[in-house]
Amino acid sequence: MMEKLRLGVFELTGCGGCSLNVLFLYERLFDLLELYEIGEFRMASSNREEGRYDVGLISGSVSTQSDLELLREARNRSDYLIALGTCATHGGVQGGANRTLKEKLRAVYGYEGNPMRALDSKAVVEYVAVDLAMPGCPYNKEELYQALIDIAKGIDPVRPDYPVCVECKLNEYECVLIKKGLPCLGPITLGGCSAACVRSGLGCIGCRGPLLGNINPASEYDILREKGYDDEYIRRRFKTFARWGQ
Incomplete structure (x- = not known):
């Protein structure tokens, strides 16, 4: 029997829909569990294992200093990192805001103090290299399923290049x-x-x-x-x- 690959799911600032979309694979998630052992997935479990992952999935945009730290950890611990959803690949809705962080803090809180260590929202790909970018709000779960199957088989996932x-x-x-x-x-x-x-x-x-x-x-x-x-x-x-x- 083939040894299972280790999979980690990491979540940054976002609505959570891209992480939920993994669970929305329903029965086919069990097919993936024949090939992968999930060591971390906060949306589904409080379990968090140490060590490296063969594949890491990361969703959301980098909007706080803690997001940035988690992103760097995910990149360092993952042999193959997939950016899931448009927040991760392009910045998403929060990344498209016209105003700077200071302007937003002033408009919402009345001052520019930043105790939560917020950052201007940016895509994951603006900070680290990813091995596969899978945009969408949310991304197409069929696309993720096929990509994970391909990776487990040693096949490079298909990357759409058409409108x-x-x-x-x-x-x-x-x-x-x-x-x-x-x-x-x-x-x-x-x-x-x-x-x-x-x-x-x-x-x-x-x-x-x-x-x-x-x-x-x-x-x-x-x-x-x-x-x-x-x-x-x-x-x-x-x-x-x-x-x-x-």
């Missing part, structure tokens, strides 16, 4: 941007979600972050303007999940 629009075409979904005039960021957003929003009759909200490589946000902007959306709406739409749109 959400490709998945619309593969699934024969009607283009909601052109046909219905709905705001859709599918042309400039990294695919891998099987066009979940469009399947539900909505426009892509861009939660997987910008497509890698050469993209043309200016063209997307022009199309949205032609559809009647104003500058402020488009700007907010672009920056909701990633700091690239500021």
Whole structure:
């Protein structure tokens, strides 16, 4: 029998949905437990083991000094580190805020004191190198399942490099941007979600972050303007999940 790999799940600042998404694998989580021994997963257990992990999963953004310390620990203890969710890969909603930390502290608390050692929210990938970035709010759990199976088999996981629009075409979904005039960021957003929003009759909200490589946000902007959306709406739409749109 093959010796099980050790898996650690680490959580930074976020809503917790990306960690819960691991549990939402339901029956297939037991398939993974045939291949992995989970040594740390605070969302599921108070157990915390010492030592190294073959694979580490980390979700959330770096928003406090303790987040940064935990991230560095996770990187140092994991042979293969996966950034889970858009908070970890692009900064998420909190990373897209326009105001600096001092401005936010002043607006909320009335002074710039920082006893909680908060930091300007940034993506995990801005601090450490990761072996796989899996964006989404939350990420596609099928993608995580397949990646963990591949890693256990010694196979490099597939990394999508195409826009959400490709998945619309593969699934024969009607283009909601052109046909219905709905705001859709599918042309400039990294695919891998099987066009979940469009399947539900909505426009892509861009939660997987910008497509890698050469993209043309200016063209997307022009199309949205032609559809009647104003500058402020488009700007907010672009920056909701990633700091690239500021």
